Amino acid sequence: VTGPRVAVLSGGVGGARFLHGLCAELPARDVTAVVNVGDDFEPYGLHVSPDLDTVLYTLSGLIDDERGWGVAGDSARALEQARRLGDEAWFWLGDVDLGLHLARAALLRSGAPLSSATATLARRLALELRLLPATDDPLRTYVGTDAGELDFQTYFVRRGQRDAVRGVRLDGVATARPAPGVLDALGSADLIVIAPSNPLISIGPILAVPGIRSAVAARRAATVAVSPIVGGRALKGPAAAMLRSLGHEVSPVGVARLYADVCATLVLDEVDDGHAAAVEALGVRAVVTQTVMTGHGGRRRLARAVLEAGGLRCPVAAGP
C-alpha cells in the first residue's frame, strides 16, 4: 500500500520544522524534500549546506531546538583553537557539526555529487524521507547592499543581517540543473508544499533553477504554499525586512504575489485572516489556520492543515 506522495520545497528552520511535523503525519518514505543550496559555502574548504544540515539535524533529533540550527550540546573546541591561532572564525561550527562537514567533504572529494553525499548522510542518520538539494551545481546567493554585494553568509552571519537588501543575485543559476530526482518528485507528487521559508532567499533559489519553477507551475493545482509572514513579521530570519526593502508587501498578500504562478492555495495564519480576500483576488485560494509551529504538536498540526488544504486525508487521524 502506498500513501500519497508529498514533495516539499524547503529552506532552513521553518522548512525543517514543517518537514518534521509532516513526517510524523505521513510515512516519511513518501516525503521528498527539495532544499535550497543558495546559502551553501565553503569555510576552510569544507562544504557547508546550512539548509540541508538543518533538515538533517531537525529530523534526526540532533538539532539544537533553541537556536534552530546546529547540534544540541555541541562544543566548539576546534573553532576556539582556530580563534586562538588568529582565525576570525565568524561562522560558528560545533565539533560534532564539523564531523558532518568532514564526512561530507570526504564524500564530495571522492567524486560524489552533493545529492549523493546528502543521501548517504541522511541514511546514516536513519532518516527515511528523501532529501534532495535543489541542484548539484554551484548555485550561490549574493545580496546587494549599500556596502556592496555580499555573499550570503557574509550578509547573514558575519554582518548579522544589518544591511538593507537592495537586490538578490543567484550566481551560477543559469547553468544549474535540477538534482537527480527533483523533477520526478515534483511530477509524481500528489501534493507539492512550499514550506514557510523565506520566499526570496530560501524558496526563490530553488524555483530559479531552470526547470523547477515550470515543473511546479505545471502542478499548480496540487501545490500549497505556507506563508512565512505572520502578522507582518517573519517568525525567524530576515524575510520581513528583505521583502520590504525589495518593494514587496510584508503580508500573505505579498507572498501570494510571489507564488501566484506556482501555487493554487496559500495557507495563512489566523492573525492574517483580514488578508484572505486580497489573496483570493490574486487567484490563490486562501486557507486560514494556526500556522505557528509551537512545539512538536504545532508542527504536526500545521502538517495536517496543509495536507487537508491539499485535499489529502491524513493517514494518521489522531495526534496532539
Place this chain on the structure above:
Amino acid sequence: VTGPRVAVLSGGVGGARFLHGLCAELPARDVTAVVNVGDDFEPYGLHVSPDLDTVLYTLSGLIDDERGWGVAGDSARALEQARRLGDEAWFWLGDVDLGLHLARAALLRSGAPLSSATATLARRLALELRLLPATDDPLRTYVGTDAGELDFQTYFVRRGQRDAVRGVRLDGVATARPAPGVLDALGSADLIVIAPSNPLISIGPILAVPGIRSAVAARRAATVAVSPIVGGRALKGPAAAMLRSLGHEVSPVGVARLYADVCATLVLDEVDDGHAAAVEALGVRAVVTQTVMTGHGGRRRLARAVLEAGGLRCPVAAGP
C-alpha cells in the same frame, strides 16, 4: 649580544624533542628548524603537516607527550561523528588539533605559502624559534611496498607500517625549491644539526630538495648528526625496519654512510660505542654520549652534548 646560531633539520617526534631541549639551552630566537613536509597530506582538503605540527605542539607545551603527537587531553567529537556518518576517518584528528588545521587552511586559502602560515601559527603559539618547512612546494613521500606504492600516511597510519618498504619516492622533489629562509639559515648557522629523525623519510626529503643537500655539504665541518638508531633499534617509528629492508646497516654506521657527505660529526649512543671506529673509518668523527632523551632533562643533556660536539660552548652551563 648574539649567541651562536643553530639550524636543525628535523622530522617529527625525535626532532621536536631535540629542539625542545635545544631551546632550553640556547635563546630560541637563535634556532631555526627546517622541517620535513614529505608526510604532509590533505584529509578532507585540510592541509595537515604532521612534522611541523609535532614541533609546534612540543615547543608550545600542548603536546600529548605520551604519544608524541597531537594535543594532550584532546577530544575527538568531530572525528567520532564523521565515523558515525560512515567516514573511515583512519587518521586521528582531535578537536583542538582540527582547530589548528582550520586556521592553517584559512591562511593557505587566503594565498599564504606554507612557510608564512607556519610562521603565523608559531607566533600565535608564542614560539620564539624560527620554524620553516623545508619547502613551500608540494613534495610528498610515497613508499613502494609489495602492496603497491602507497602515499606516506596510508603506509604509516592506515596500514600501520606493516608493509616491508621496497623503495621511497619523493613526488614533486625535482621542482621543489627551499622555502624562503632555509638556505640563508644553513649558510649562516654556526652549527647545523641533523636531528635524531628517520634518515630515509624525515631527513631524506629535506636533503632532497634541490639546493639543500649541497648547502649542508658546503657546511659539512659545522654539521653534527645524531644517530636515531640506538642498539639496533629506532626509539620511535619504522626507521630500523625501513633501513634494513632497503639494504642499509641498522646501526650508526648505516646512518653515517647516509650522511657522510653532509656531516663531519655523528653523535651516537653509549650502547653503540663498538661502532665508533667503523663510523670514523667513513671519515665521520664519532662522539659517544647518552642520546636517549628521557624526560626534559634528557632532551637538554642531548642538546648540550650536540652543542659541545659542534664546538659551541653552552651559554647555559648548568642544568639537570
